[in-house]
Amino acid sequence: MxxxxxxxxxxxxxxxxxxxxxxxxxxxxxxxxxxxxxxxxxxxxxxxxxxxxxxxxxxxxxxxxxxxxxxxxxxxxxxxxxxxxxxxxxxxxxxxxxxxxxxxxxxxxxxxxxxxxxxxxxxxxxxxxxxxxDRRTRLAGRLVFNSGVEAATWAAVRLLMRTAPQAGLRLLLRDLSTLPVRQVMAALSEHDQAELLALFGLMRSGRGFLNDMLxxxxxxxxxxxxxxxxxxxxxxxxxxxxxxxxxxxxxxxxxxxxxxxxxxxxxxxxxxxxxxxxxxxxxxx
Known part of the structure; x- marks a missing residue:
C-alpha cells in the first residue's frame, strides 16, 4: 500500500x-x-x-x-x-x-x-x-468541517503531521478506536504509521462530510x-x-x-x- x-x-x-x-x-x-x-x-x-x-x-x-x-x-x-x-x-x-x-x-x-x-x-x-x-462527533464535525473553516482544519492537521507526527497520529487514531491509543500505536509498524501519516495528510472534507452526517x-x-x-x-x-x-x-x-x-x-x-x-x-x- x-x-x-x-x-x-x-x-x-x-x-x-x-x-x-x-x-x-x-x-x-x-x-x-x-x-x-x-x-x-x-x-x-x-x-x-x-x-x-x-x-x-x-x-x-x-x-x-x-x-x-x-x-x-x-x-x-x-x-x-x-x-x-x-x-x-x-x-x-x-x-x-x-x-x-x-x-x-x-x-x-x-x-x-x-x-x-x-x-x-x-x-x-x-x-x-x-x-x-454520535452527538459529540456531529457537533465537532459541524464546528471544524464546515465550509468556512474546513481548509484551515486540514492545514493544521498537515502542519501537525509534519512537525509532530507521533502526536498527530495519536490525536487522529484516538477517535478511530475504542482501545487506548498507546496500544493502537504500539501495534502499528513504522511502515503503517508512515502510510497513515501520508493518508491523513492528503485528506480534505470539502462539503461532503457534513452531508454524510445527514x-x-x-x-x-x-x-x-x-x-x-x-x-x-x-x-x-x-x-x-x-x-x-x-x-x-x-x-x-x-x-x-x-x-x-x-x-x-x-x-x-x-x-x-x-x-x-x-x-x-x-x-x-
Missing part, C-alpha cells in the same frame, strides 16, 4: 460533474465508494481488486474533490449518477460495489436501485442506517445480492452495531469480524486473511 495523490478525470453527466479514477486492466469492474474526507485521487485498500485482475472505478462522492455537492446530494441520487457513469464508460456489469466507512450507504443504494448492474456488495467499516455519528432512508433490506460485511468490534468511528444490523437485514449477508484495533481494518494483523476472504467472495459463482 503506497499512499499518494493519483490522477483523476471528470465526466459531465445529466446530473452534473463527477470526478473519478479508473485503474487496472481487467475485464470485470469493481466500484469503490470511499469514506469521509476521501476523494477519487486517494486510494485505500484497493490492491486486493487491482492485483486480482479487476478494473477499479472510484468516483468522488458529492462534496468531495471535484464532484460538486449538487451532483446527487443523497446516497440514492449518487447511486443513480454512478450507474449513469458506468453506462457512459461502457461498463455493463459491476462485479461488486464496495462501500468504505461513510461510502457504505451509497454502495447499498446502488445495489438496491440497480440490481441488474451490481453482482455483489462488499462493506468495509461501513456506516449503515443506525444513528450516526440521516437517509434505510435500503439494506432491498439489497438482494450476496454481501460481505467486514468490521471490527473496536471501531469507535463506526460502531460494530452498524455491521451487525446490516448483516442481519441484508438477506444474503455474511459478517466478518476483523481483528484490527480500530476503524482502519487495512492495518489489522488479520488483513491478509480478509484479503483472501474478499478474493474468494468475488470468485464465487
Amino acid at each position: 503506497t499512499t499518494s495523490e493519483r490522477d483523476t478525470i471528470t465526466a459531465r453527466l445529466a446530473a452534473g460533474v463527477v470526478e473519478y479514477r479508473l485503474d487496472g486492466e481487467g475485464q470485470q469492474v469493481v466500484v469503490v465508494f470511499h469514506g469521509g474526507h476521501m476523494r477519487a485521487g486517494l486510494a485505500l485498500g484497493e490492491e486486493v481488486f487491482t492485483t486480482s485482475g479487476y478494473r477499479m472505478l472510484a468516483p468522488s462522492r458529492p462534496g468531495y474533490g471535484r464532484t460538486p455537492l449538487a451532483t446527487g446530494t443523497t446516497p440514492a441520487a449518487f447511486a443513480d449518477v454512478t450507474a449513469d457513469l458506468c453506462r457512459t464508460l461502457g461498463i455493463g456489469r459491476v462485479a461488486a460495489v464496495v462501500g468504505i466507512s461513510a461510502g457504505g450507504r451509497t454502495a447499498l443504494a446502488m445495489a438496491a436501485r440497480h440490481p441488474h448492474l451490481v453482482d455483489r456488495v462488499i462493506l468495509q467499516s461501513a456506516v449503515g442506517f443506525a444513528p450516526w455519528p 440521516a437517509v432512508p434505510d435500503c439494506a433490506g432491498q439489497v438482494t445480492q450476496p454481501a460481505l460485511v467486514i468490521a471490527t468490534r473496536t471501531d469507535r468511528s463506526v460502531p460494530f452495531t452498524h455491521a451487525q444490523s446490516l448483516a442481519a437485514t441484508i438477506p444474503r449477508a455474511e459478517l466478518v469480524a476483523s481483528q484490527a484495533d480500530g476503524h482502519m481494518i487495512w492495518f489489522g494483523p488479520d488483513y491478509p486473511a480478509i484479503v483472501g476472504k474478499i478474493k474468494d467472495f468475488l470468485a464465487t459463482g
